[in-house]
Amino acid sequence: MLVFNADQVADLADELSGESATSSSQIQQVLLAAKQVNGLSIKQFSQLLSPAAESFLPQMAQLSQHITQQRFGKNIQLYIPLYLSNWCNNICSYCGFSANIKQRRTMLDMAQIKLEAQAILAKGYQHILLVTGEMPKLAGVDYLTQVVKFLRPLFKHISLEVQPMSVAEYQHLKAVGVDAVLVYQETYHAQTYAQYHLKGKKADYQHRLETADRIAQAGIDKIGLGALLGLYNWRFDAIMLASHLSYLQKHYWRSRYSISFPRLRPCLGDIPQQNLVSEKQLLQLILAFRLFNPQVELSLSTRESAAFRDMLLPLGITTMSAESSTQPGGYAQANQAQLNQFDIDDNRNTQQITQVISQLGYQTVMQDWHASFSR
Numbered sequence: 001m002l003v004f005n006a007d008q009v010a011d012l013a014d015e016l017s018g019e020s021a022t023s024s025s026q027i028q029q030v031l032l033a034a035k036q037v038n039g040l041s042i043k044q045f046s047q048l049l050s051p052a053a054e055s056f057l058p059q060m061a062q063l064s065q066h067i068t069q070q071r072f073g074k075n076i077q078l079y080i081p082l083y084l085s086n087w088c089n090n091i092c093s094y095c096g097f098s099a100n101i102k103q104r105r106t107m108l109d110m111a112q113i114k115l116e117a118q119a120i121l122a123k124g125y126q127h128i129l130l131v132t133g134e135m136p137k138l139a140g141v142d143y144l145t146q147v148v149k150f151l152r153p154l155f156k157h158i159s160l161e162v163q164p165m166s167v168a169e170y171q172h173l174k175a176v177g178v179d180a181v182l183v184y185q186e187t188y189h190a191q192t193y194a195q196y197h198l199k200g201k202k203a204d205y206q207h208r209l210e211t212a213d214r215i216a217q218a219g220i221d222k223i224g225l226g227a228l229l230g231l232y233n234w235r236f237d238a239i240m241l242a243s244h245l246s247y248l249q250k251h252y253w254r255s256r257y258s259i260s261f262p263r264l265r266p267c268l269g270d271i272p273q274q275n276l277v278s279e280k281q282l283l284q285l286i287l288a289f290r291l292f293n294p295q296v297e298l299s300l301s302t303r304e305s306a307a308f309r310d311m312l313l314p315l316g317i318t319t320m321s322a323e324s325s326t327q328p329g330g331y332a333q334a335n336q337a338q339l340n341q342f343d344i345d346d347n348r349n350t351q352q353i354t355q356v357i358s359q360l361g362y363q364t365v366m367q368d369w370h371a372s373f374s375r
Contacts, residue, residue, distance in 0.1 A: 003210045006188060009243045013188070016046035017235035027053050034063055034291040045242050048288035049235045057284060064290040064316040071294050076357050077319045077365040078350070079127040079159070080120055083328045084108050084147065088133030090200030092186075094231065094264060096326075097133040099200065106328050107138055113147060115332035117154055123323060123350045126156040126366045129182070131326075134163035134202060141169050145176050152177035159224070163201065164211040170218030182224030183211045184260065187231040188240035196231055212244070216252035223248065223255050224299070229277040229285075230264035238285055242292055258297035258319065259289055263304070279308055283315075290316035302344040309346055310356055322346075322353045 030044045040048075047053065048060065085107035088097040096103075108116065120128060130147065132139040139162065148158055159180035160173065170181065187193050190205050197203040215223050225245060227237040245257060263277050277285075282304075289298060299319040300309055309320065324344055325331055346353075354364045 003213050004244050004247045006190070006209055006240065006244075009240060010188070010190075012042070013236050013239040013243065016043065016239050017049070017233055022047050022050035022052040024052060024055070027056050031056065031059055031063060031291075034067075038294060040292045042239060042243055042246070045288055045292040046235070046239050048291060049238055049284065053284065053288075054280070057280075057287065060284070060287040060291065061315050064287045065314055067294045068290055068316050068318065072297075072318050074362045075365050076313060076317065076362050077127065078125065078322045078353070079129055079157075079319065080123070080125045081129040081131050081161075081321060081324050081326070082113075082116055082120065083131045083326055083330065084113070084143075085132040085135070085139045086328055087135040087138050088200070089135050090133075090202040091198040092200075092202060093196050093198065094228070107132075107143075108328050110146065110150060112329055112332070113150065116329065117151060119331035121154060124366050125350075127159070128155045128157070129159040129161060129321070131161045132163070134200065136163055139163075141165065141172060144173060148173065148177045159222075161224075164208055165214070167214045167217045170215055170220055174218055174220055178220065180222035180224060180258075181215045181220050182226075182258075182260070183208070183215065184224075184226040184228060184262070185209060185241075185244070186228045188227060188237050188244070189232040192232040212248055213252075216248060216255050219254070221256060222258060222297075223252075224258045224260060226260035226262060228262050228264060229282065230275050232275055234275065234277045234281060234285065238288070242289070245293065245296065256297070258299050260299045260301065261286060262301060279304075283312065286312060286316050302346040304345055306346045306348055310360070313357065313362065314360055320353075323348070323350045 026047055030040065030047050033044060034040060053060070086097045087105045087107055088099050090098065091100045092098050128151065144160070144162065151158060157179050158177055159182060160178055161182040164183060185208060193205045202208060212223055212225065225241060227241050229237070241259065245259065249257060261282060263282060286298060289296070297318045298316055300312060300317050301321045302324040326344065357364050
């Protein structure tokens with residue numbers, strides 16, 4: 001079976017992420033290359049992540065903005081997550097849905113989903129992300145099939161962020177109307193992964209790593225990748241993520257790809273503190289990814305503050321979530337008891353965010369711009 005060989009790449013990523021001897025002249029050479037070629041090498045990408053590149057952030061930002069506008073225009077796509085269930089079999093020490101946390105569990109029935117859909121449609125969204133905890137016996141393929149079939153006539157684009165599945169299951173979900181699947185490796189450092197994923201199917205590092213291959217083999221149109229920044233050295237995870245993306249684009253070129261940049265946020269779990277990523281480092285990472293891969297979609301969630309998201313918006317981001325609720329039933333019954341997976345930071349409503357997008361000279365896109373061409 002064709003799969004991404006993380007062990008083979010990890011040694012190189014470890015070496016590159018620890019490199020501190022990158023010079024200013026090397027950074028200048030990389031920026032020159034980014035102007036002249038369509039993308040960079042992993043080595044060049046790692047140099048843009050180095051401490052030496054921090055003083056070049058203004059130049060990186062200017063170039064990133066230019067490249068993004070060339071490829072995507074002045075458009076920002078907005079989507080909204082719909083959390084269907086907070087039941088989960090896994091014990092993950094950084095997640096509010098972790099099975100060892102005592103809290104009220106729920107799974108939306110079709111009547112509740114109808115109310116949630118009505119509340120989301122009233123906000124103007126046509127791109128929806130369906131999210132569940134990982135408990136296949138409850139929120140498995142049969143349940144998701146029923147939900148997708150109900151929502152498909154109402155929304156232009158449906159994405160999933162659920163437990164990893166088989167190729168056949170992804171093929172089935174594609175047939176009933178799923179356009180995209182998101183799966184985050186959390187961290188590509190296998191030993192650290194084991195420290196935070198203590199029980200459940202998610203504890204199987206290799207099975208999760210191979211999920212993107214299965215999604216692509218099923219012919220899903222778009223695949224979302226990411227690492228949870230803060231579990232391990234962010235430079236290592238970024239280099240591994242970039243390598244994973246390159247592998248997938250080489251072998252599964254018919255699928256499109258997006259990269260997300262979630263940072264650890266407060267939740268009911270035991271949040272690690274030793275690898276926290278600053279806003280400056282996150283900015284550097286996003287700019288480096290845009291110069292590394294001009295075609296990939298870059299997504300930013302409401303985990304980040306309003307001011308920081310506004311600053312990043314023109315610099316390489318193409319997709320943003322907005323007015324998010326991370327609890328099941330959080331749109332139609334916003335005042336119910338909190339069942340959040342994590343705390344969000346940007347609490348603005350959709351109208352406020354679209355006004356900011358307009359003031360910055362950009363256009364809000366409320367559905368996936370490829371969806372109308374793929375159906």
